Amino acid sequence: MSEKMQFQAETKRLLDLVVNSIYTNKEIFLRELISNASDAIDKLRIESLTNKSLEIDIEPEIFILPDEKTKTITISDNGIGMTREEVIANIGTIAKSGTKDFLDKLHEASGAAAQELIGQFGVGFYSAFIVADKVELITRKVGTSTASGVKWTSDGAGEYEIENCNKEINGTIIVLHLKKEFTSDDTLGEYDFTDVYQLERLIKKYSDFVRYPIKMNFEIKGKAEDEPEIEIRTINSMKPLWARSKSEITNEEYDEFFKQQLHEWEAPLDVLHVKAEGTIEYTALLCIPKHAPNNLYYSDYEAGLQLYSRHVFIMDKCKDFLPDYLRFVKGLVDSPDLPLNISRELLQQSTGVKVIGKALEKNIQKQLGKMLKDDRKKYETFWKEFGKSIKIGVYHSVFDTKLQDSLKDLLIFPTSRDGKFSTLAEYVERMPDFQKKIYTAAGKDSAAIDKLPQMELLRDRGLEVIYLTDPVDEFAVAALKKYADKEIQSITQENFELDDAESQKVKAEVEEIAKTREDLLKDVKAAIGDAVNEVRLTSRLKSGAVCLVTGEGGPSLTMEKTFSAMNNSLFKAKVILELNPNHAVFKKLENLHAQGKDSPEFKDLCNTLYSLALLIEGFMPENPAELANKITDLLTK
Secondary structure, eight states: OOEEEEOOHHHHHHHHHIIIIIOSOTTHHHHHHHHHHHHHHHHHHHHHHHOTTOOOOSOOOEEEEEETTTTEEEEEEOSOOOOHHHHHHHHSOOOOTTHHHHHHHHHHOOHHHHHHHHHHHTOGGGGHHHHEEEEEEEEEOTTSOGGGEEEEEEOSSSEEEEEEEOOSSSEEEEEEEEOGGGSTTOTTOSOOTTOHHHHHHHHHHHSTTOSSOEEEEEEEOOSSTTSOEEEEEEOSOOOOGGGSOGGGOOHHHHHHHHHHHHOOSSOOSEEEEEEEOSSSOEEEEEEEOSSOOTTTTSTTOOOOEEEEETTEEEEEEETTSSOGGGTTOEEEEEOTTSOTTOOHHHHHHOHHHHHHHHHHHHHHHHHHHHHHHHOHHHHHHHHHHHHHHHHHHHHTTTTOHHHHHHHGGGOEEEBTTTSSEEEHHHHHHHOOTTOOEEEEEEOSSHHHHHTSTHHHHHHHTTOOOEEEOSHHHHHHHHHHOEETTEEEEETTBTTOOOOSHHHHHHHHHHHHHHHTOHHHHHHHHHHHOTTOSEEEEOSSOSSOSEEEEEOTTSOOHHHHHHHHHTTOOSOOOOEEEEEOTTSHHHHHHHHHHHHOTTOHHHHHHHHHHHHHHHHHHTOOOSOHHHHHHHHHHHHHO
């Protein structure tokens, strides 16, 4: 007995976007469904390696059967299949984190941009509704009885029908009932997906490297012209691309391979093809995608390389080859020195895996260094997508000097010089002789850092500042501490000072003034309370009246804000309020203090100055309405 069910709301919305706006290349549906069939056979192979009770004696294959009479295409595989519950979970629901954000982006995108997004999210099954007005799916999970088959039917309009059925063998059959414009009935149409030769061309174009045979029936002339014979042909070559010589492979073949093999929607940004012989023999075919997936830095992201042994698929998402900071790298490793039935436990203990992994890590670092040197624009494209990963690697290298040395020259940051990216080496090369340290400043973006009152003095001195605009930036530079024997110094930390003679002279003058204002500074601190750890005079300000700095070695205010957003209150900055003794506001503060430290006017000015310092740093005061009233009072006096 069949049962009607509604699609999950997000699934219905996705179907609408797929059918009406996303796919500009209609033929892509075939590649997606073949890829799904190939994945199902992969999963069956993995299951058979771990579940010895399964007796599988059928050769894996994918069969494509077009039918001009019924206007259908049938795509079948003898892979792992699905249970009723799995059909509902995998087809009727998109159970992924970030779904709403993904759909919002998808709604705003169009054409190639939309295809990139849907490829990142991995929902290519729904491409079937681009060419079909009805889709049937018949499946049976391996290891279940013939009566455990499931039939799923939908027109993609918002609901689907599901029922139990009989199915002789495990695997999945998908029947697409084609729309008229994709059949021979539409004489003006660009596509006729019931034509075996058009399908053959598409399979060779998109799926030639699929490792399982893709078969179709072809009619050939028999003894009598009205009785054609049927010949079954395997369409794809199945020869692994990585087994061929690099000199024989075109860029287009690499691009199409990664689209097919890794379900990417666009050509990769860069490709690395490595063949190694010696103690451990292996071939690796790796790529850096053009765009980072939405969940790259979330726990549900499955990193890892595909593992083969002697061209036979062993494992998907093998995490043991590359360190976590290279989780964005995709591809595969094929080694004859790893056993075909290798288990997860054996893999983790394998010396061969460790040797291959270390070599691949060095190869990737070298490739990135070459990209930075030879193609800066391409590297900056990479950095905008995956730079966070390299910075995470630097942060984790705090106790690994070899790793730190291999990564530090891959770092690039925007600077105050022209807003463009700069390496640390380029920054040091531009430093004037009197500058002894590398200056940095953290903020939500370059514009916010530019407005910091501390920046005015450095601009006047012609000194360049590195902008730290990503929360992980501060962790990375804190792990480095130095570069080329130059200490890395934040201009918003309490120990910051310029080394030139003029700055030292101003500093000495401020220190003399501070000696005679100790009572004032103590009372300003008392008026503000525990919100600040200290109040002092500063020589780092020119026209600005006030600023906030943090204690040496501790987190910055930006870092504290990041942790607060994650409900982590362990990282607290030591907050210091600095006052400019040469500013008119300070003169007013002195006058009010002389009238009495307990006067409301003195306390109001102290707290207003602290609130203004918070605003400058990009933080909202605890009581914005109270601050607004105080400023209004000041304006009307």
